Amino acid sequence: xxxxxxxxxxxxxxxxxxxxxxxxxxxxxxxxxxxxxxxxxxxxxxxxxxxxxxxxxxxxxxxxxxxxxxxxxxxxxxxxxxxxxxxxxxxxxxxxxxxxxxxxxxxxxxxxxxxxxxxxxxxxxxxxxxxxxxxxxxxxxxxxxxxxxxxxxxxxxxxxxxxxxxxxxxxxxxxxxxxxxxxxxxxxxxxxxxxxxxxxxxxxxxxxxxxxxxxxxxxxxxxxxxxxxxxxxxxxxxxxxxxxxxxxxxxxxxxxxxxxxxxxxxxxxxxxxxxxxxxxxxxxxxxxxxxxxxxxxxxxxxxxxxxxxxxxxxxxxxxxxxxxxxxxxxxxxxxxxxxxxxxxxxxxxxxxxxxxxxxxxxxxxxxxxxxxxxxxxxxxxxxxxxxxxxxxxxxxxxxxxxxxxxxxxxxxxxxxxxxxxxxxxxxxxxxxxxxxxxxxxxx
Numbered sequence: 001x002x003x004x005x006x007x008x009x010x011x012x013x014x015x016x017x018x019x020x021x022x023x024x025x026x027x028x029x030x031x032x033x034x035x036x037x038x039x040x041x042x043x044x045x046x047x048x049x050x051x052x053x054x055x056x057x058x059x060x061x062x063x064x065x066x067x068x069x070x071x072x073x074x075x076x077x078x079x080x081x082x083x084x085x086x087x088x089x090x091x092x093x094x095x096x097x098x099x100x101x102x103x104x105x106x107x108x109x110x111x112x113x114x115x116x117x118x119x120x121x122x123x124x125x126x127x128x129x130x131x132x133x134x135x136x137x138x139x140x141x142x143x144x145x146x147x148x149x150x151x152x153x154x155x156x157x158x159x160x161x162x163x164x165x166x167x168x169x170x171x172x173x174x175x176x177x178x179x180x181x182x183x184x185x186x187x188x189x190x191x192x193x194x195x196x197x198x199x200x201x202x203x204x205x206x207x208x209x210x211x212x213x214x215x216x217x218x219x220x221x222x223x224x225x226x227x228x229x230x231x232x233x234x235x236x237x238x239x240x241x242x243x244x245x246x247x248x249x250x251x252x253x254x255x256x257x258x259x260x261x262x263x264x265x266x267x268x269x270x271x272x273x274x275x276x277x278x279x280x281x282x283x284x285x286x287x288x289x290x291x292x293x294x295x296x297x298x299x300x301x302x303x304x305x306x307x308x309x310x311x312x313x314x315x316x317x318x319x320x321x322x323x324x325x326x327x328x329x330x331x332x333x334x335x336x337x338x339x340x341x342x343x344x345x346x347x348x349x350x351x352x353x354x355x356x357x358x359x360x361x362x363x364x365x366x367x368x369x370x371x372x373x374x375x376x377x378x379x380x381x382x383x384x385x386x387x388x389x390x391x392x393x394x395x396x397x398x399x400x401x402x403x404x405x406x407x408x409x410x411x412x413x414x415x416x417x418x419x420x421x422x423x424x425x426x427x428x429x430x431x432x433x434x435x436x437x438x439x440x441x442x443x
Contacts, residue, residue: 003082004081007083007090011089012028012029012030012092013031013033013034013081013092013093014084014092015074015093016093016094017111018111018349019110020110020352021053021419021442022352022443023442025049034092038076041096042096043072044072044074045063045071045072046070047063049098052422052423053438054426061418071101072100073099073103075096075097078213079095081093081094083182084228085178085228086228095221097109097112107411111213113352114352114354114355114358116408117212117355117362117407118212120362121362127258127259128212128256128361129209129210130216131254132205132206132215132219132254132255133253134219135201135202135252136202136238137200137201137237137244137250138172138201139200140157141440146243148200149234153170153172154171158171161198161199161247162199168195169193174233175230175233179204179225179226179229182229186221189218190205190206191205191206191207192204192205196248196250198247198248199244199247201247206218206222219354220349220351238250238440239443240347240443241304241345241346242302242345248312249312249345250345251346252344253342254340254344256357256358256361257337257338265338267337268335269334270334276370277365278339279370279371280370280371282339282361282364283364283371284361284403285357286316286326286372287363287364287403288359288363288404289343290316290388290401291401291403292398292401294394295344295353296343296344296345297387297391298348298420299391302345303390306387308380313343314386315382316384317375317379318375320374322376323342326342326379326387327340327342328340347443356404359407359408391420392424395424398416399417
C-alpha cells in the first residue's frame with residue numbers, strides 16, 4: 001500500500017497472472033479496493049490459466065465443464081504494486097499467482113511451477129543466480145506488409161542488418177529512453193541494449209540476480225512493457241520468434257550459475273573448464289532438451305527460427321565460447337563461471353523456461369553424469385542429435401519425457417499438452433498473414 005499512498009494520482013489497478021502461454025490474464029479494479037486485494041486476493045476460474053493462444057477454453061479440459069469451471073484464489077506476488085507506464089491514465093499493476101482456496105499452490109500456475117523448482121534448490125542448500133537476454137523486433141504493421149518502422153528522429157527506415165549499430169539504437173533513442181525510464185519505475189534491472197542482426201531487432205540484457213522468481217517476473221513484465229510502450233510510439237514491439245522469413249529470429253537466452261550455502265559458485269573450481277558439477281548441470285540440460293523444446297519453442301512460428309545457420313541452435317550439444325551450440329560456457333573469470341542456455345525463443349513463457357532450465361540442471365547435478373565431450377567448431381556440422389523439428393514432435397516429446405516429469409507436476413504437463421494440441425489443430429486453418437496477426441502482439 002505504501003506505493004499507492006505515494007501515488008495518489010492512480011485511480012485504477014490491473015490485477016494479472018500469467019497463463020501457460022505467458023499471456024497476462026486479469027481484471028481492472030478501482031484503486032479504492034486495493035486493501036481488499038492485498039488482504040483477500042481475488043478469484044479467477046482455474047481454466048483461465050489454461051486457455052489457448054486465442055483466449056478460448058481448451059476443449060474437454062477437466063478444468064471446465066467436467067468440474068463446473070471452479071474458481072482458484074489469486075494472491076499478490078512479492079512484487080507488489082507498480083506503474084504501467086504504457087497507459088495514458090496513471091494505473092497500477094498488481095501481479096498475482098494462483099492458489100487453491102485452502103492456501104495450497106495451484107499446480108497449473110507457471111509461476112508456481114518455478115517456485116517448486118526453486119524449493120528443490122533451497123532444500124539442497126543451493127541458490128540459482130539467473131539473468132535473461134531478450135531479443136525483440138520493432139515493427140511497422142500498419143500496412144499490408146511488416147517492415148521496419150521509421151525512426152522517430154529522422155522519419156527514415158533502415159532496412160538492412162545493423163548488428164551492434166549505434167545508429168540503429170540512436171534512431172529509436174526516444175523509445176529506448178522511455179523504456180529504460182519505465183524499467184526503473186517498475187524495478188526491472190535492464191542493462192545493456194544492442195541492435196541485433198535483423199532490421200529493427202534489438203536485445204536488452206537483464207542483470208544477474210539470486211532469485212529466479214524475480215528474474216522470471218522481470219522477463220515477463222519486460223515483455224508486457226515493450227509491447228505496450230511500442231504502441232505509444234506507433235509501432236509494434238514483438239517477441240514473435242520469426243516475424244520475417246528472410247532474417248534471423250528472436251531468442252531469450254538465459255545465463256545461470258549456482259551458489260552453495262557459503263555463497264560460492266559451484267561451477268568454479270579455479271580451472272578454465274569449470275567444475276564437475278558444471279558438467280553435470282550441462283548433461284542434465286542436454287538430457288532434458290528434447291522434452292523441453294516445447295517450452296523453448298511453444299508456438300507454430302517458433303520452429304521457423306530453429307533452422308540451421310540462423311544463429312539459433314538445432315543440435316543437442318555444448319561447447320566453450322561457441323554461439324552455434326545449444327549450451328555455451330562463456331569465457332569469464334573463474335568466479336563468474338556460468339552456463340548460457342541458447343535454445344528458447346523470445347515467444348516463450350519466462351516462468352516455464354526458467355523452471356525447465358533450472359530443473360534440468362538440478363536433475364543433472366543430482367544424477368552426477370558426465371556429458372559427452374564439448375564440441376569444437378560449427379555445431380551445425382557436427383552430426384549431433386537434433387531438437388524436435390516440428391511442433392507436433394515437440395508436443396509428443398514433452399508429453400512423454402521422464403526429465404520433464406521430474407521438473408513439472410503432472411497436472412501442468414497434461415494441461416499444456418491439451419492446450420498445444422488444440423492450438424496445433426486450429427492453427428492449420430490459418431493463412432500466413434493470419435498467423436502473423438495472431439502472434440505479433442500476443443506471445
